[in-house]
Amino acid sequence: MGARHGAAQETRVDESTRHTPHEGHSVEAGLYREAMSRLAAAVHVVTTRGAEGRAGFTATAVASVSDSPPTLLVCLNRRIQSAPAFRQAGLFAVNMLSAEQEAVAQSFGGRGGLSGEQRFGVGSWHEGELGLPCLAGALAVFECRLIEARHVATHDVLVGRVEAVTLGPAHPSLVYLGRDFRRV
Numbered sequence: 215m216g217a218r219h220g221a222a223q224e225t226r227v228d229e230s231t232r233h234t235p236h237e238g239h240s241v242e243a244g245l246y247r248e249a250m251s252r253l254a255a256a257v258h259v260v261t262t263r264g265a266e267g268r269a270g271f272t273a274t275a276v277a278s279v280s281d282s283p284p285t286l287l288v289c290l291n292r293r294i295q296s297a298p299a300f301r302q303a304g305l306f307a308v309n310m311l312s313a314e315q316e317a318v319a320q321s322f323g324g325r326g327g328l329s330g331e332q333r334f335g336v337g338s339w340h341e342g343e344l345g346l347p348c349l350a351g352a353l354a355v356f357e358c359r360l361i362e363a364r365h366v367a368t369h370d371v372l373v374g375r376v377e378a379v380t381l382g383p384a385h386p387s388l389v390y391l392g393r394d395f396r397r398v
């Protein structure tokens with residue numbers, strides 16, 4: 215039987231597994247990160263082309279907002295070196311990675327110490343319809359116009375209107391779960 219969410223069910227929650235903050239205190243960041251590590255999330259590389267050339271970063275914080283008109287959002291840490299380029303360019307592409315593209319995710323996650331243009335040495339990149347860096351073999355690529363950017367805590371929530379979609383091969387997907395890459 216599926217989980218019930220009524221008040222009666224609430225009282226049966228095991229208190230030893232419950233981490234409720236005291237009134238006026240926020241949840242500790244490490245606990246929040248541990249909980250979020252249990253969320254299976256598709257891996258993307260978000261790219262742009264600015265005055266200083268191409269830039270991109272690996273992202274799991276990507277979500278669909280609406281299909282009418284097609285709209286999505288990406289959460290971008292403002293400490294990322296290329297963060298200003300995304301606001302300035304006003305355009306970005308979301309490349310949804312296939313299971314074979316873990317090396318691309320590593321490169322754009324900053325793990326090899328690569329930055330800016332150097333990251334595009336991993337994977338095969340071409341210009342999309344809006345002139346944005348698009349990854350060959352990605353499951354799908356969404357080229358977006360930035361319609362809203364909102365500061366929320368450490369991140370900018372970038373809302374993009376999707377102006378072009380490229381469908382790639384229907385291969386297995388690259389997912390991040392338990393602080394590790396997995397193939398689904």
Ligand SMILES: Cc1cc2nc3c(=O)[nH]c(=O)nc-3n(C[C@H](O)[C@H](O)[C@H](O)COP(=O)(O)O)c2cc1C
Pocket residue numbers: 257270271272273274275276289290291292293294295296319322323324329330390
């Ligand atoms: C699997 C994975 C998912 C990530 N998801 C995000 C994300 O959603 N948003 C974000 O701002 N950074 C995310 N990052 C971190 C950025 O990719 C990383 O901080 C960035 O590439 C660093 O760039 P810099 O060296 O130019 O500052 C993620 C990294 C990995 C490996």
